[in-house]
Amino acid sequence: MTPDQTAIAEIRTHYRTCPLCEATCGLSIEVEGDRVVRVRGDKQDPFSRGFICPKGSTLGELHHDPDRLRGPLVRRNGRLEEASWDEAFAAIENGFGPVFEEHGRESLAILLGNPITHHLAPALYVGSLVRACATRNVYSASTLDQMPQHAVSGLLWGDPNAFPIPDIDRTDHLLMLGANPMASNGSLITAPDFPGRLKEMPARGGRLVVVDPRRTETAVRADEHLFIKPGTDVFWLAALVHTLFEEDLASVGRLEPFVDGVDEIRELVAGFTPERVAGICGIDAETTRRQARALSGAAAGAVYGRVGNHTVEFGTATAWMAAILNILTGNFDRPGGVMTSSPIASRVDDGEPGGRGYRLGRWKSRVSAHPEVNGEFPAASLAEEMETGGKGQVRAVVTVATNPVRSYPNSERLDRAFAELDFYVAFDIYVNETTRHADVILPAPSTLEEEAYELTFMVNAIRSFAKYAKPVFERKGPSEADIFARLVLVLRGEGATADPVILHDELVEDAVGRMLDPSKGAEVDLEREEIMAALEGLSPVEKLLDLKLRSGWQGDLFGRRSGGVSLEKLAKHPHGVDFGPMVERFPERLKTESGKFELASPVLVEDWARVRARLESSDGEEGLLLIGRRHVRSNNSWMHNVETLVSGRSRCTLLVHPEDAKRLGLANGGLSEIRSRAGSLRVEVETSEEMMPGVVSLPHGWGHDVEGIRMSVAADHAGVASNVLTDDGIIDTASGNAVLNGIPVEVTAIA
Numbered sequence: 066m067t068p069d070q071t072a073i074a075e076i077r078t079h080y081r082t083c084p085l086c087e088a089t090c091g092l093s094i095e096v097e098g099d100r101v102v103r104v105r106g107d108k109q110d111p112f113s114r115g116f117i118c119p120k121g122s123t124l125g126e127l128h129h130d131p132d133r134l135r136g137p138l139v140r141r142n143g144r145l146e147e148a149s150w151d152e153a154f155a156a157i158e159n160g161f162g163p164v165f166e167e168h169g170r171e172s173l174a175i176l177l178g179n180p181i182t183h184h185l186a187p188a189l190y191v192g193s194l195v196r197a198c199a200t201r202n203v204y205s206a207s208t209l210d211q212m213p214q215h216a217v218s219g220l221l222w223g224d225p226n227a228f229p230i231p232d233i234d235r236t237d238h239l240l241m242l243g244a245n246p247m248a249s250n251g252s253l254i255t256a257p258d259f260p261g262r263l264k265e266m267p268a269r270g271g272r273l274v275v276v277d278p279r280r281t282e283t284a285v286r287a288d289e290h291l292f293i294k295p296g297t298d299v300f301w302l303a304a305l306v307h308t309l310f311e312e313d314l315a316s317v318g319r320l321e322p323f324v325d326g327v328d329e330i331r332e333l334v335a336g337f338t339p340e341r342v343a344g345i346c347g348i349d350a351e352t353t354r355r356q357a358r359a360l361s362g363a364a365a366g367a368v369y370g371r372v373g374n375h376t377v378e379f380g381t382a383t384a385w386m387a388a389i390l391n392i393l394t395g396n397f398d399r400p401g402g403v404m405t406s407s408p409i410a411s412r413v414d415d416g417e418p419g420g421r422g423y424r425l426g427r428w429k430s431r432v433s434a435h436p437e438v439n440g441e442f443p444a445a446s447l448a449e450e451m452e453t454g455g456k457g458q459v460r461a462v463v464t465v466a467t468n469p470v471r472s473y474p475n476s477e478r479l480d481r482a483f484a485e486l487d488f489y490v491a492f493d494i495y496v497n498e499t500t501r502h503a504d505v506i507l508p509a510p511s512t513l514e515e516e517a518y519e520l521t522f523m524v525n526a527i528r529s530f531a532k533y534a535k536p537v538f539e540r541k542g543p544s545e546a547d548i549f550a551r552l553v554l555v556l557r558g559e560g561a562t563a564d565p566v567i568l569h570d571e572l573v574e575d576a577v578g579r580m581l582d583p584s585k586g587a588e589v590d591l592e593r594e595e596i597m598a599a600l601e602g603l604s605p606v607e608k609l610l611d612l613k614l615r616s617g618w619q620g621d622l623f624g625r626r627s628g629g630v631s632l633e634k635l636a637k638h639p640h641g642v643d644f645g646p647m648v649e650r651f652p653e654r655l656k657t658e659s660g661k662f663e664l665a666s667p668v669l670v671e672d673w674a675r676v677r678a679r680l681e682s683s684d685g686e687e688g689l690l691l692i693g694r695r696h697v698r699s700n701n702s703w704m705h706n707v708e709t710l711v712s713g714r715s716r717c718t719l720l721v722h723p724e725d726a727k728r729l730g731l732a733n734g735g736l737s738e739i740r741s742r743a744g745s746l747r748v749e750v751e752t753s754e755e756m757m758p759g760v761v762s763l764p765h766g767w768g769h770d771v772e773g774i775r776m777s778v779a780a781d782h783a784g785v786a787s788n789v790l791t792d793d794g795i796i797d798t799a800s801g802n803a804v805l806n807g808i809p810v811e812v813t814a815i816a
């Protein structure tokens with residue numbers, strides 16, 4: 066064997082799912098010794114078909130990043146210093162103790178970030194952590210992103226987590242608003258190789274219409290792009306609904322016997338004529354009517370709205386109108402329309418329609434009485450809960466994989482509030498803009514040292530798909546499940562030295578109990594001992610995953626269903642197993658009390674008063690409005706420490722239409738000052754005709770030039786923090802979602 070052959074022989078290839086975004090691409094990871102030498106798209110993955118984006122190929126860089134924390138940090142004499150795991154948990158116990166004793170459990174807040182949903186152990190253990198915190202101060206990225214869709218899904222069909230997924234592989238007409246999957250690779254839809262799937266649409270006669278204040282990377286590929294003023298999508302969608310009624314185009318189809326409230330909707334949109342909304346939205350009436358006809362006339366069409374639809378003042382009302390359009394055109398739960406997913410690790414609803422329904426506002430926030438939604442308070446209300454004195458003031462925080470000082474609105478205010486906390490524990494791999502305030506930081510192991518199965522995002526997947534992978538590298542410290550378990554046990558008062566096995570066993574017992582409970586749908590006679598014996602030898606997360614898989618709708622029910630899935634069988638298919646496209650699941654999936662689609666839910670009708678009031682008061686004249694933007698090489702703030710992803714010309718610029726630039730005296734490449742009610746910052750101008758006149762755009766997640774962070778690459782490519790400008794004083798009141806788009810701003814040139 067030649068030296069070259071020896072080198073090749075030492076390279077091992079691992080297949081697993083990319084954990085960096087919702088697209089869940091299959092990766093082929095080549096490893097030599099303890100180094101990742103190459104990451105490529107896995108061509109044999111039947112779901113992602115070899116697709117990979119620039120972020121996925123840098124997974125090795127992330128793994129080897131010297132700034133990524135390998136062990137805990139504990140604050141001593143004002144400095145974060147390396148500590149052992151035992152020291153870290155002892156510090157947590159000692160830090161929380163006096164705060165809870167003096168101020169009670171409601172003085173604690175827990176903040177959850179996106180990466181939790183991409184990793185197996187957090188997805189399985191985060192519920193225990195939230196319960197262990199024993200506080201109603203629960204915040205997450207959901208109220209910065211998609212809470213309007215949770216609220217609408219819950220109120221209309223009774224399941225806040227059953228999202229309407231556009232069936233992009235089979236649709237004839239996709240109307241997309243406020244989404245840019247060419248950069249994001251899809252959101253609230255798991256469709257790896259989104260670009261390839263969009264490319265395939267024309268071959269089967271499919272049309273793509275994009276509605277967005279920017280001619281995005283997706284818009285340039287569309288059959289038609291319409292500029293729309295930020296935040297006004299609700300008026301335009303209401304005008305489409307209005308047109309369906311006016312021209313007698315509404316036709317619910319198969320699910321008609323299960324739809325209530327059509328007449329109320331007709332009345333609600335009566336004043337929203339295409340002519341009336343034209344000035345507000347910037348889309349002429351004839352175009353609006355033409356779009357309504359095209360949608361209703363398509364053999365199968367889908368309305369899909371995302372971040373630009375949901376992170377606005379009327380986010381819930383916008384998501385509501387999109388759902389109404391899908392239902393009234395007969396496109397809900399129809400192949401090629403919008404459908405719901407059937408994850409392999411879940412059971413399916415095959416009983417009679419109807420359930421307990423969905424409620425929000427079961428409790429209210431302390432300072433501004435915001436209703437809880439999905440058990441959470443608005444992220445935009447966190448700062449006031451930290452600053453406002455009195456019983457229940459937030460004085461201690463647990464953050465899990467989140468950087469609120471960059472991702473929450475009015476970030477400067479939140480930064481100041483974090484600096485004043487009595488005690489703060491961060492579960493994070495970096496010392497970033499938020500975790501620099503922590504008293505203890507617990508880093509998760511590298512994602513390549515953990516088992517991988519995509520649990521959360523299969524809930525939004527356009528195909529049912531399952532793939533399991535063992536760790537690529539041996540772990541050098543405790544598992545992520547062990548770290549979660551120890552934190553849970555400290556918070557439950559069981560002590561810093563409590564054995565994490567206590568929680569692991571509890572979770573397995575609970576899962577087995579649910580499996581055997583006839584009231585929870587136990588399908589066959591199984592014995593607890595038989596199940597426990599079958600789980601022997603598996604890691605804690607593998608046990609929980611195997612239970613989900615084997616009791617899921619494709620599971621082997623521990624040998625009772627021939628050909629069914631188990632973890633062992635899945636492990637024999639390293640590229641994953643495809644179980645086919647989405648299938649019709651309604652009316653059985655209806656979980657409203659009435660067993661019907663409740664189109665005119667009282668919560669939504671009440672919220673509509675805000676929309677109507679704006680319709681009546683608006684003359685369509687707004688000043689300059691700020692929107693965000695996403696780049697394919699960026700994923701919020703946390704991937705900015707990967708050199709490959711941030712190198713080259715700065716992408717953190719203010720995009721301005723040339724006409725606006727001329728009017729404001731701004732030069733391409735020059736410096737500008739941008740001001741909002743919340744704050745101001747200085748940023749480079751980039752003139753671009755891709756912007757709608759009157760709208761400017763700044764990407765989010767930047768602003769890494771602060772003292773105390775330990776992200777050397779990010780600090781060298783700092784950019785500015787767009788959330789200095791976003792306003793925590795305005796929220797989408799129905800869902801509590803933050804308003805991150807359509808921010809009134811003034812821009813001036815700086816000499």
Ligand code: SF4
Nearest residue numbers: 083086089090118121
């Ligand atoms: S699109 Fe998302 S899942 Fe796919 S490689 Fe890129 S970051 Fe990973």
